[in-house]
Amino acid sequence: MMISGKNSIGNNFSAMGTDVFYAKNPSSGEQLKTKYHEATVSEVNEAIVLAEKAFVQYREKTGFEKASFLDAIADELFQIENDVVDLCGQETGLPEGRLKGELGRTTNQLRLFASLLRDGSWVDARIDFANSDRKPLPKPDIRQMQIALGPVGIFGASNFPLAFSVAGGDTASALAAGCTIVVKAHPLHPGTSELVGQAILKAAKTCNMPNGVFSLVQGVSNDVGLAMVRNPLIKAIGFTGSYGGGKALFDEAAKREEPIPVYAEMGSSNPVFILPKALEDNQEALPEGLSNSVQLGVGQFCTNPGLTILQDSEKVRDFEQKLQNSISLSQSATMLSESIHKNYTKGLEKLKSKDSVTLVSSGKQQEMPTQGVAEVLSVTAANFLKDMELEEEVFGPSTLLVHAKDKIEVLAIAKNLTGHLTATVHGTEEDLREYSDLLKILERKVGRLLINGFPTGVEVCHSMVHGGPFPATTDARMTSVGTAAITRFTRPFCFQNFPDSLLPDELKTENPLKIFRVENGKTVVP
Amino acid sequence: MMISGKNSIGNNFSAMGTDVFYAKNPSSGEQLKTKYHEATVSEVNEAIVLAEKAFVQYREKTGFEKASFLDAIADELFQIENDVVDLCGQETGLPEGRLKGELGRTTNQLRLFASLLRDGSWVDARIDFANSDRKPLPKPDIRQMQIALGPVGIFGASNFPLAFSVAGGDTASALAAGCTIVVKAHPLHPGTSELVGQAILKAAKTCNMPNGVFSLVQGVSNDVGLAMVRNPLIKAIGFTGSYGGGKALFDEAAKREEPIPVYAEMGSSNPVFILPKALEDNQEALPEGLSNSVQLGVGQFCTNPGLTILQDSEKVRDFEQKLQNSISLSQSATMLSESIHKNYTKGLEKLKSKDSVTLVSSGKQQEMPTQGVAEVLSVTAANFLKDMELEEEVFGPSTLLVHAKDKIEVLAIAKNLTGHLTATVHGTEEDLREYSDLLKILERKVGRLLINGFPTGVEVCHSMVHGGPFPATTDARMTSVGTAAITRFTRPFCFQNFPDSLLPDELKTENPLKIFRVENGKTVVP
DSSP states (O other): OOOOOSEEETTEEEOOOSOEEOOBOTTTOOBOSOOEEOOOHHHHHHHHHHHHHHHHHHTTSOHHHHHHHHHHHHHHHHHTHHHHHHHHHHHHOOOHHHHHHHHHHHHHHHHHHHHHHHHOGGGOOEEEOOBTTOSSSOBOOEEEEEEEOSOEEEEOOSSOTTTTSTTSHHHHHHHHHTOOEEEEOOTTSHHHHHHHHHHHHHHHHHTTOOTTSEEEEOOSSHHHHHHHHHOTTOOEEEEESOHHHHHHHHHHHHHSSSOOOEEEEOOOOOOEEEOHHHHHHTTTHHHHHHHHHHHGGGGOSTTOOOEEEEEOOTTHHHHHHHHHHHHHHOBOEEOSOHHHHHHHHHHHHHHHTSTTOEEEEEOBOOSSTTEEOOEEEEEEHHHHHHOGGGGSOOOSSEEEEEEESSHHHHHHHHHHOOOOSEEEEEOOHHHHHHTHHHHHHHHTTOSEEEESSOSOOOOOSSSOOOOOSTTSBSOTTOOSSSGGGGGGGEEEEEEESOOGGGSOGGGSTTOTTOOOEEETTEEEOO | OOOOOSEEETTEEEOOOSOEEOOBOTTTOOBOSOOEEOOOHHHHHHHHHHHHHHHHHHTTSOHHHHHHHHHHHHHHHHHTHHHHHHHHHHHHOOOHHHHHHHHHHHHHHHHHHHHHHHHOGGGOOEEEOOBTTOSSSOBOOEEEEEEEOOOEEEEOOSSOTTTTSTTSHHHHHHHHHTOOEEEEOOTTSHHHHHHHHHHHHHHHHHTTOOTTSEEEEOOSSHHHHHHHHHOTTOOEEEEESOHHHHHHHHHHHHHSSSOOOEEEEOOOOOOEEEOHHHHHHTTTHHHHHHHHHHHGGGGOSTTOOOEEEEEOOTTHHHHHHHHHHHHHHOBOEEOSOHHHHHHHHHHHHHHHTSTTOEEEEEOBOOSSTTEEOOEEEEEEHHHHHHOGGGGSOOOSSEEEEEEESSHHHHHHHHHHOOOOSEEEEEOOHHHHHHTHHHHHHHHTTOSEEEESSOSOOOOOSSSOOOOOSTTSBSOTTOOSSSGGGGGGGEEEEEEESOOGGGSOGGGSTTOTTOOOEEETTEEEOO
16 A cells, blocks of 8 residues: 555545654664655645534534444555554554454444444434323423534544554544544654555545545644644544643644534553452452553553552561562663653653652663663652652652551542543552452542553453543543444434424334333333 | 512521612512611531531432432421512512412422433443453443532523522532532522522421521622632532623633633523524414414513524515514513613614614603513625624613515525523424524524524423523533433542442442432443
């Protein structure tokens, strides 16, 4: 497949601007050959105008038609697996196995949303039938279902070049919802983005989807993204990335004449609490499991366990020793880019410059560019509680051990946490009984609470919540992974006194789609 | 029942501030006797701290316990019906029949949410069971349900002193969701608010709800409301009122360190489109129906039909003549307050000062204070499309007739609309076939679309959407009326790998509550 280096404004390549940029291979430090054209503000706006025109048609597509489109995207991606994995490997330094896995996850995600659409019940159809005999006033016929918001702007993430990028979760859920989309490719993997974008456009043609259902804009500068957020035709934003980036988009959207929802998943440090008896019972498995989780994907996961809270006991020293050994034997690995690597190093330096923080262990540094070296640091709970900065995410393969003297300090740490995507508690049955208050406190701090596991690895399924209270996200009411993500791009709509023929199939009295509905307050089985 | 004139900070009366105010009878213009103490910022904050403490306990109450609480509030309100109707009549000038009806609606609303809680399925429980055999990685056990957001701040509305005030829809849905609340009483009916507040507190005691589950603060100044929005313990805001008020709260919330959702329902002008054949077929019913809808509640409804779009035909003159007759015979009626009356008059003056706008008809002015006189105005579509101000809500018993030359102008008006709560189309079968594009355009502009009805009258049921795109509300993804309103105050939460005993009943494997759940992607009938 050819890479043009241009933007895709609907089905047309476009390169009107003069700003260009190049991707870089983080493993070699070499600049890749293809020149990418940053989209101009007018190209972005053109894509959005097309998305608006396409929306008028796309929103009328049936669930089955949209499902076929999503499946066709998955098929196209599967067809170009080798090209994608090869180019993406060059742009991100991620190993083949990981990229194949991520592509599989991406296509499965598209197929999962397709199955949700074929099932059809996700629209939350509700009907209250008319009752002309009701006193004092007759009851009108009222029917509700979820409908699409409108054109959506999506920002590809750096750390998942496939599963959270051009054909990732935001795209799958927005297209499933019935929204047309304009995707801003992440500048660290523009070629991968174009390849994936072409696959989507090919699928759109095969499925007779309107021109403009999908556009892809490239760019390094903030102007491209800001143009998207500022355009009044855009009705929602999906973003996965840094706190700085996400919050800037949120603030910009709030300033619009018509404010719009911004779903920014901004990462977190995912505290892991290890309770005393669990520590004693799992002297091998826990340090090894934590070490693996910290290093997974060179720590470049939103769910990386950046904080580990330990309560003092005889066995804590052993645990720390084993973790130290495991980390000190670890080999550094290539991070996604020089800037991510630099920020990781800076984040660690900042921590280590604090009197309160001690370095416990470092992995081995390989003599290659952009190497992320695993590190374990340590601080007392008392000092941790005094310094809010210690809770902030350091994006990379590190964790900060927080040593609590007793249960009181453990609970104090939990209470003082801001919002995170996840929290984890390792505990025996006895621990969990004794620390039930800890679980209750953590429920208010996160979107997902795990027992005896590790937060890395986000299952794409119906029950997943990848979200959580601010500052983990800008909207705790939503998830960006799993089928529930679809409602980010919909709103409830109410048809009053419509003749059956003018109602959408989901709400026709005969229930032709055989979906679950709430009728007069009772769930009716189709 | 005694009115103290004080704030209720949890179960305690409090009057620490020096600012006081009085209610006024809009029918007589007389100031009522009771002196009300405006809450100080520290009283507001004290109420919120109590709400936070109470939340820790209240969120653990079962659905049945919360349902009993809501039913008990309804019972208490029913007990004091005469007192409430009497005092509320003095404070608002609303007639007894309306207030009795509104109280019935308020208690029914509480009972409807109670029944939703007893049914239990509203939590949207989802389970993906573990599969240890899955390759390449075992599948963890993941379970999701909706949980309460935290303490909520609620603003009582001026125009529904019962159904959208202290025990109104926001209160019912927030308490049902498991949130504790602090309500800011609307200063036009402080006594009614206190009476209702005392009923809620009495019910809370009877049901052993924690102190702080409900507080009531009084005040005229913006400081009281701003203190509520600014307090970091508050996790969401419910508001019904003017665009100015709602947008100010929204902007304030977006400025917080942790932004929170603001559900502001800010009214709209609810365009009514009357298509040619319907006009011909309903020459008596349509002008009469419109005239009634315009005057209902002296036009002080968020769903008042402030815009009526007519396509030129032979019969339009007749329609206008009949509407003119009906309006000219109408008697003025007491509006809720001097300021509402003044704003209504000012809004009409502003319209009439425009060269493009003609006065069609005025009702009869009675010689009493704060009389809202019904008015019908008229403008051509061409002039309407040139002047955005003509679309703005004029809160009171008026409608602006917009005369379109042809279907093209009708569609142009629809396309140019901003967000409204409702739109209505009057059409015969033939009209509706011919104007199917109109329906599609309007779907994108409103939360509720009616055929052959009038927008006033918002049914409290499972299917209602009382909401819509900005500027009708600040969050089109939600409704403030009907059972779906509960999700404004919840977020999805995910339990991973929890032992059954530590899961909430909604998610235990045996399904002890017998609720509908999605298990491994399939809806399972209990």
